[in-house]
Amino acid sequence: MADILIIEDNAELAEVMKDFLQVEGYSVCSMASAEEGLAYLETNAVKLLLLDIMLPGLDGFAVCRIAREKFNLPILIMSARHGDESKIIGLELGADDYLEKPFSAPLLTAKVKAHLRRSYEMNENKLLLTDGELTVNQTARVVYRSGQPLGMTAKEYELLVLLMSNKGKALRKEWLFQQVWGADSFSEPSTLTVHMNKLRDKIEHNPKDPRRIVTIWGVGYKYEGI
Structure with a gap:
């Protein structure tokens, strides 16, 4: 079980994000494909999903739609696609936030903390x-x-x-x-x-x-x- 699941096919970027988030005290798991990520979500309790758009096989938009329908967790999309069109699609499919690549580690951790706090601490009781x-x-x-x-x-x-x-x-x-x-x-x-x-x-x-x-x-x- 992990606090955060990263679905990202760039192994180097996934490892960097994983390292930064683990320093913040989170348990992190990373998967390189949509299929692996969805399979993990089916059998593990995850608090937040970090999701790349451009993936082999199913793309991140498809994962976002499926995850929003089946699981109750914050979804943060990460993409090298800039501009409003991709952002709008992601948000309409149920993403809670959209990070444009490249992004800084402090921005990533700040957004993760904010979404976890909003989603869990306020509703914990x-x-x-x-x-x-x-x-x-x-x-x-x-x-x-x-x-x-x-x-x-x-x-x-x-x-x-x-x-x-x-x-x-x-x-x-x-x-x-x-x-x-x-x-x-x-x-x-x-x-x-x-x-x-x-x-x-x-x-x-x-x-x-x-x-x-x-x-x-x-x-x-x-x-x-x-």
């Missing part, structure tokens, strides 16, 4: 769900118990967020199933019970006597917390 030693970081989609990350499937994570976001409310099984699996899902409603039991195994002190997620007979489940 809104994107954290806490209950005792249990914390859900909705930005990174990671659940921690006593500071240690818990391995969760996507469905378990989505169930937990729904329950914690509606603390104290009795939620019907049918509603939970539709929210997580969708009305057109081929899964059986009993799947919800299986996932709820696995979730309890991970977050309850005593899964056989749950205190956080309680069953409301004839209705569904309620998150009580501790």
